[in-house]
Amino acid sequence: MTKAYKTLETRFRRMNVLSDIGSMLHWDMAAIMPDGGANARSEQLATLDVMENELINAADLGDLIEDAGNEGLDEWQQANLGEMKRAWVHGTAVPAELVEKMSLAETRCEVAWRSARADNDFKGLLPKLQEVLDLSIEAGHAKAAALGTSVYDALLDQYDPMMRSERIDSLFSDLEDFLPSYTAEVIERQKSEDAPVAPTGPFPVEIQNSVGLDLMKAVGFDFDHGRLDISHHPFCGGIPDDVRITTRYDENDFTSAIMGVLHETGHAMYERGLPSDWRGQLVGKARGMTMHESQSLLVEMQACRSEEFLTYAGPMFEKAFGGNAKAWDAANLHRLYTRVEPGLIRVDADEVTYPAHVILRYRLERALIEGDMKLADLPGAWNEMMQKLLGITPPDDRNGCLQDIHWPSGAWGYFPTYTLGAMAAAQIFAAAKEACPEIPGALAQGNFGPLMGWLGQNIHSQASSRSTDDILHAATGKVLGIDAFKSHIINRYGQ
Amino acid sequence: MTKAYKTLETRFRRMNVLSDIGSMLHWDMAAIMPDGGANARSEQLATLDVMENELINAADLGDLIEDAGNEGLDEWQQANLGEMKRAWVHGTAVPAELVEKMSLAETRCEVAWRSARADNDFKGLLPKLQEVLDLSIEAGHAKAAALGTSVYDALLDQYDPMMRSERIDSLFSDLEDFLPSYTAEVIERQKSEDAPVAPTGPFPVEIQNSVGLDLMKAVGFDFDHGRLDISHHPFCGGIPDDVRITTRYDENDFTSAIMGVLHETGHAMYERGLPSDWRGQLVGKARGMTMHESQSLLVEMQACRSEEFLTYAGPMFEKAFGGNAKAWDAANLHRLYTRVEPGLIRVDADEVTYPAHVILRYRLERALIEGDMKLADLPGAWNEMMQKLLGITPPDDRNGCLQDIHWPSGAWGYFPTYTLGAMAAAQIFAAAKEACPEIPGALAQGNFGPLMGWLGQNIHSQASSRSTDDILHAATGKVLGIDAFKSHIINRYGQ
Numbered sequence: 006m007t008k009a010y011k012t013l014e015t016r017f018r019r020m021n022v023l024s025d026i027g028s029m030l031h032w033d034m035a036a037i038m039p040d041g042g043a044n045a046r047s048e049q050l051a052t053l054d055v056m057e058n059e060l061i062n063a064a065d066l067g068d069l070i071e072d073a074g075n076e077g078l079d080e081w082q083q084a085n086l087g088e089m090k091r092a093w094v095h096g097t098a099v100p101a102e103l104v105e106k107m108s109l110a111e112t113r114c115e116v117a118w119r120s121a122r123a124d125n126d127f128k129g130l131l132p133k134l135q136e137v138l139d140l141s142i143e144a145g146h147a148k149a150a151a152l153g154t155s156v157y158d159a160l161l162d163q164y165d166p167m168m169r170s171e172r173i174d175s176l177f178s179d180l181e182d183f184l185p186s187y188t189a190e191v192i193e194r195q196k197s198e199d200a201p202v203a204p205t206g207p208f209p210v211e212i213q214n215s216v217g218l219d220l221m222k223a224v225g226f227d228f229d230h231g232r233l234d235i236s237h238h239p240f241c242g243g244i245p246d247d248v249r250i251t252t253r254y255d256e257n258d259f260t261s262a263i264m265g266v267l268h269e270t271g272h273a274m275y276e277r278g279l280p281s282d283w284r285g286q287l288v289g290k291a292r293g294m295t296m297h298e299s300q301s302l303l304v305e306m307q308a309c310r311s312e313e314f315l316t317y318a319g320p321m322f323e324k325a326f327g328g329n330a331k332a333w334d335a336a337n338l339h340r341l342y343t344r345v346e347p348g349l350i351r352v353d354a355d356e357v358t359y360p361a362h363v364i365l366r367y368r369l370e371r372a373l374i375e376g377d378m379k380l381a382d383l384p385g386a387w388n389e390m391m392q393k394l395l396g397i398t399p400p401d402d403r404n405g406c407l408q409d410i411h412w413p414s415g416a417w418g419y420f421p422t423y424t425l426g427a428m429a430a431a432q433i434f435a436a437a438k439e440a441c442p443e444i445p446g447a448l449a450q451g452n453f454g455p456l457m458g459w460l461g462q463n464i465h466s467q468a469s470s471r472s473t474d475d476i477l478h479a480a481t482g483k484v485l486g487i488d489a490f491k492s493h494i495i496n497r498y499g500q
Numbered sequence: 501m502t503k504a505y506k507t508l509e510t511r512f513r514r515m516n517v518l519s520d521i522g523s524m525l526h527w528d529m530a531a532i533m534p535d536g537g538a539n540a541r542s543e544q545l546a547t548l549d550v551m552e553n554e555l556i557n558a559a560d561l562g563d564l565i566e567d568a569g570n571e572g573l574d575e576w577q578q579a580n581l582g583e584m585k586r587a588w589v590h591g592t593a594v595p596a597e598l599v600e601k602m603s604l605a606e607t608r609c610e611v612a613w614r615s616a617r618a619d620n621d622f623k624g625l626l627p628k629l630q631e632v633l634d635l636s637i638e639a640g641h642a643k644a645a646a647l648g649t650s651v652y653d654a655l656l657d658q659y660d661p662m663m664r665s666e667r668i669d670s671l672f673s674d675l676e677d678f679l680p681s682y683t684a685e686v687i688e689r690q691k692s693e694d695a696p697v698a699p700t701g702p703f704p705v706e707i708q709n710s711v712g713l714d715l716m717k718a719v720g721f722d723f724d725h726g727r728l729d730i731s732h733h734p735f736c737g738g739i740p741d742d743v744r745i746t747t748r749y750d751e752n753d754f755t756s757a758i759m760g761v762l763h764e765t766g767h768a769m770y771e772r773g774l775p776s777d778w779r780g781q782l783v784g785k786a787r788g789m790t791m792h793e794s795q796s797l798l799v800e801m802q803a804c805r806s807e808e809f810l811t812y813a814g815p816m817f818e819k820a821f822g823g824n825a826k827a828w829d830a831a832n833l834h835r836l837y838t839r840v841e842p843g844l845i846r847v848d849a850d851e852v853t854y855p856a857h858v859i860l861r862y863r864l865e866r867a868l869i870e871g872d873m874k875l876a877d878l879p880g881a882w883n884e885m886m887q888k889l890l891g892i893t894p895p896d897d898r899n900g901c902l903q904d905i906h907w908p909s910g911a912w913g914y915f916p917t918y919t920l921g922a923m924a925a926a927q928i929f930a931a932a933k934e935a936c937p938e939i940p941g942a943l944a945q946g947n948f949g950p951l952m953g954w955l956g957q958n959i960h961s962q963a964s965s966r967s968t969d970d971i972l973h974a975a976t977g978k979v980l981g982i983d984a985f986k987s988h989i990i991n992r993y994g995q
Contacts (some may be wrong), residue, residue: 022547026521029528041725042742044780045520052517056551230536247537284540377597 010082011071013089016060016069017266018285020092023057025244032242032249036234047112054108061096081288088287091166098151099144107140111415119237125403127384134413135380142374142419147356157374160418164294165425167472173367173421176428180360181488183433184494191345191498200211201340204322204332208259214257215464216325217252217266220318223451224270225302238410239265239352241272241301245284248273259326260342261353264305271304272297274457278465290399290475291468294419294431295485298426299433306356306427307434307493308456310342313449343497347395349404356427357494361394366409366420374417425485429477433464434488436481504567506576508584510553511564513780515587518552520739521811527737527744536609542607556591561850576783579965580686583782586661586670594639594644602635606910613908614732622879629908630875636912637869652869653853655913659789662967667917668862671923674982675855679989683852686993693843696835699817700829703754711754711820712747712761715813718946719765719799725770733905734760734847736767736796737985743768754821755837756848759800766799767792769952773960787964789914790980793921793978794928795959800990801851802929803951805837816946824971838992842890844899851922852989856889861904869912906941920980924972928959929985931976 070090078086108261114133120129141160142429146157158169160282216234231248232479243249250269254262275291283289289408291297308314323333331337345355351362369386387406392398399405411419437459438444447455463480470476474484481489522545529541565585573581588807609628643654653664676751713728726743738744743766749757770786784793799814804807811830816829825831840850846857864881866871873881882901887893894900906914919984932954933939958975965971969979976984 019547021545026525026544026548029544030521030524033524037727039724039726039742041722042739045739045741049517049524050782051523053515053521147832178689224986226534229534231534232532244540246536285543 007076007078009069010076010078010086012072013069014286017089017287020057020060021285023053027053028242033111034252035236035240041166042083043116045107050103050112052109055105056102058096058101058104061093062101062365063396065184066093081470085286085288092287094151095148095163098147103140103144107415110136110140114156114413118410123402123406127402131381135315137413137415138380139295141415145374157371158419160374164419165422166293166363168295176362178489183491184360188345191357195345201337201344202332203341205328207256208326210254210256212325213254213259213262215388217263220267222261223271224274225451226270227277230277233266241268241269245276245279248276250482259322267309268301270304271301275465278461279468280466283468285456288470289468292473294422295425296473297428298422299429302427302430307430311337311415311445311448313341313445316449317451345498349397349399350408351439357393359496360424363424364422365390368419370417374498390493407452428487428490432477432483435489502571502573502678504564505571505573505581508568509566509781512584513783515552515555516780518548522548523739528733530731531746538611540866542604543549543605546600550596550600553591553596554967556588556896557596561588561910576965577913580781580783583964587782589646590643590797593642598635598639601641602843602910605631605635609908610905614903617902622902623880632908632910633868633875635912640869652866652913655869659914660917661788662699663790671982672859678986679855683840686852690840696832696839697824697827698836700823701752703821707820708749708754708757711761712758715758715762719769719948720952721765721768722772725772728761736764740771741775743771762804766796770960771878773956775961778963783964785964787968789917790920790924791837791968793917794924797925798843798923802925803943804942806941806943807834810834811944812946834956842892842991844892844894845903847858853890854922855919858915858919859867861890862884865912865915892992922983923982924970924980926988927976927978930984
């Protein structure tokens with residue numbers, strides 16, 4: 006009865022294995038591979054991409070997808086078929102040769118970026134980055150034709166299915182109506198108050214690591230199915246049954262690593278909560294990067310910077326790091342973590358100034374993709390827009406346009422999902438607390454059970470069975486908007 | 501002019517990438533993967549095997565190999581074609597379904613072996629190990645038919661091309677004419693002498709690690725192309741451009757980890773010394789496991805347990821670990837490292853008793869493969885033969901038939917290569933010293949340059965361009981025999 010569909014499941018399961026293998030090799034490359042392994046690794050990743058591309062380009066796949074549509078599938082099978090079709094449209098749009106070129110160029114560029122960033126050498130990176138950009142534009146054109154979208158929207162659709170820049174423009178414009186003046190107001194008020202007491206370091210790496218591991222356990226991370234390691238740019242990699250998260254340590258700043266770990270743990274919990282019955286099928290995968298980012302920000306920003314959680318974390322930090330007890334007082338920590346200050350580094354930004362970092366990247370990458378700006382002009386344009394949006398100018402490219410791995414690794418169209426994710430996080434957390442009023446009290450005990458239970462049921466286990474907006478609507482009563490985010494900011498920063 | 505040959509090169513390069521990826525994933529599984537990742541990893545490794553098998557089973561491959569034979573290839577291309585043909589005969593003999601079953605069963609059994617060994621639970625492992633054995637026999641039968649050999653020889657041929665059990669029987673019988681009585685004699689004499697002074701621990705893991713890293717550097721290991729990590733069973737994995745060696749630490753015994761590291765470094769140097777012009781082609785790969793083991797044993801046993809090298813290592817160890825200075829005296833260390841004592845664990849055995857461990861495994865695995873013994877009877881047969889060959893009986897299976905990873909991971913026919921490798925190591929080291937008399941003096945300075953230079957030229961860079969015997973004959977003037985090994989043992993232990 007479902008012969009074509011079952012054939013598709015087998016085919017896509019193999020594609021998924023190849024993509025899972027790529028995830029493991031990518032994690033290895035970022036976390037532990039010696040530099041001299043880069044060329045061989047590039048070839049490995051490129052070969053996996055080519056083989057996955059060959060599978061999606063099988064001559065009979067389109068017919069199988071059409072036939073399966075008439076096989077009386079159940080709801081999840083239908084959704085799975087829909088995802089297969091989406092993958093097929095994306096995958097067949099780009100010729101195999103281009104896929105291989107992209108993979109090679111991206112791996113090469115990502116490796117080069119690591120040293121270029123350390124050496125503050127944008128010019129050295131430029132030829133490799135130009136190659137990645139050109140190939141991304143070429144692929145974007147091909148996908149745009151297949152999807153009937155603009156080139157930028159075609160790239161965006163890879164990370165956030167069905168999201169379009171028109172909608173982003175509108176959401177970001179709502180944000181811009183509110184944030185700049187509100188930010189200035191908060192900064193002004195915080196200036197007039199006594200500064201919170203900063204815990205003084207150094208914070209030994211081993212202790213940071215051990216606190217991070219304890220907090221991961223508290224959130225519910227299962228170390229039988231994952232690891233915590235170190236990489237230049239923290240990320241959540243691996244696969245649902247073997248989630249590899251990474252962080253980086255700074256002995257003068259414990260917050261960066263620990264909040265980073267909590268952030269990636271949010272991603273990891275989403276992966277682990279995906280329905281195991283649908284492992285290896287597209288419908289069983291996470292629903293795009295906006296939803297993924299909502300889960301990391303929900304843990305890091307909504308839950309772990311809440312006053313409730315800090316009453317639990319404060320004593321824990323004090324025990325681990327010692328020093329001035331006043332600094333570890335929950336109210337003081339809360340004031341510290343709600344400190345708003347424009348900074349150069351996106352990943353270190355507070356949640357009030359963070360959207361400006363994303364808006365900057367969104368505008369610059371659109372200009373680069375749409376041909377309105379030359380890549381060689383990026384450092385100047387970056388610094389100018391930083392000045393305009395945040396009132397500060399990076400002293401060098403290391404603290405400017407070289408700080409992120411996304412563009413060197415070919416992830417154009419990815420950045421907006423961070424801020425869309427922040428909006429979704431606020432919306433989901435508000436709904437969770439309304440549905441389970443015990444969540445804040447539990448967090449104050451370091452108990453993430455009620456929160457994770459609700460998320461598991463309403464978000465994680467939904468996987469890709471419906472669109473982001475449909476999942477949000479079912480869980481929160483609304484499609485994605487800025488209201489909850491705005492209320493959250495006002496509640497937290499408006500005291 | 502070489503169209504068919506070039507097509508073959510492309511095909512085999514892709515197969516090699518898949519096999520390289522498998523190596524990386526296998527290393528990850530053994531060194532760092534959380535247990536919960538096992539099922540997904542099994543599927544990944546099985547899929548790689550299946551895809552490699554599909555490539556070797558391509559309908560036109562036999563014709564391409566035949567056509568390429570008429571294309572006027574140069575010497576290395578011809579050798580490469582010969583290796584392709586060998587791989588094709590091995591690869592087409594076994595049906596894809598069986599390959600997948602084997603890969604799944606082996607990965608499952610290897611993971612189960614880790615806990616079975618810790619729990620001393622042979623019965624718990626039995627069903628999984630039986631499955632691996634049955635599938636190996638099935639594959640062996642298929643290969644035996646294609647190669648025109650016995651089932652055991654077909655399995656052996658996977659690890660040591662062209663080696664046959666008839667020749668092993670003859671070499672091992674030469675060994676048995678000499679070793680047992682000689683071993684008894686050495687033990688008797690050592691008993692009558694004052695015991696050497698043993699360095700006293702504990703030897704902290706971090707210091708062992710740092711000494712190991714220093715020694716790897718001295719041998720010439722390039723950390724830009726490799727790593728040292730920890731695993732249950734030390735091994736050399738990864739790929740020539742990213743060699744991953746592992747060790748395990750015991751705080752009461754620094755020799756085991758450090759000599760293990762030197763052993764694996766010998767393997768690693770071979771991999772690194774393979775000709776980079778032939779990366780990704782079969783002719784560019786190591787020439788079987790006998791040759792591979794000769795390189796690890798040459799570094800560990802021939803070079804690093806020599807009196808000359810110990811005059812360098814002694815002060816280095818003393819500086820690192822401190823304690824009784826007498827223990828670190830080179831002459832004392834040499835007496836310590838030439839101590840002969842029958843033991844239960846193969847990897848801890850001295851070089852005089854080691855062959856008995858291998859002869860035991862060789863006989864038992866032949867009996868299992870040829871159906872002369874039931875797997876359930878293995879623990880009893882193992883203990884009986886240990887008593888017969890070494891005069892001791894394991895108190896439990898952890899120290900008996902559960903100690904090695906080889907059988908659980910499906911490597912039947914592998915064990916003989918350890919002792920064949922020990923013979924080759926002695927033969928090669930003797931020839932190297934004859935050709936470069938400065939080698940021992942350099943080792944006394946911790947300088948491996950002359951030795952590695954000679955090995956690079958005469959062994960490593962030869963890769964698979966000729967047979968093991970041809971490479972040995974060109975390098976040492978003789979095919980593989982026991983004479984050099986016998987002389988080495990008598991020279992070292994006959995004082």
